Amino acid sequence: MPVYVHELGLEECFLETPYPYYRQLAWGERKPFQPTKMPDQLTTSHTTWDVIFTPGHAKDHISLLDEQTGRLFTGDLFVTPKPKVIMEAESIPETLRSLKKLLNYEFSSIFCCHSGYHINGKEMVNKKIEHLEALITQVHELSEQGYSIDDIDRSLYPKTIQSKPSPKVNGVLDISSRQL
Secondary structure, eight states: OOOEEOGGGHHHHTSOOOOOHHHHHHHOOOOOOOOEEOOSEEEOSSOEEEEEEOOSSSTTOEEEEETTTTEEEEETSOSOSSOSOOOTTOOHHHHHHHHHHHTTSOOSEEEETTTEEESOHHHHHHHHHHHHHHHHHHHHHHHHTTOOHHHHHHHHOOOOOBOOOOSSOOOBOOOOSTTO
16 A cells, blocks of 8 residues: 655655654554655545645645535644644745645545644634734734844743653753744
């Protein structure tokens, strides 16, 4: 069975990639593997999914649209309208562009692997766009007031989540405005 990966993520699959400790606990260590380049469409026995490139959460992130039913699988692009955690590798401007891109497609509901099924998909995507735009405005305003990046982080995200250091990855989950 092929494992499909967007072309921007293919090279990483060939390498032994250290995961944060919490992911190792849940999934184990990921070994290098041979992926198949993601096609423009995925066809199952029941439907055809259009593959939409939606970077932001990751550089190689995709969403899947079933045009027949109007269902959109957003992967990790939409988790919640008001995210409390922003991973270090995420890009809020890219996420915002990808969310806006999705609004150009005909869909009614969305499915997120974290928060489940949302019957009011476009409304939820719009709520996240509004929140991220407001967050960007806050970051700019605090920056103009002379706040440092660390001060902005503490102001917008006063709580941090510590991850247990692993032999391969040290660090803290970066709940950060640095990606804005």
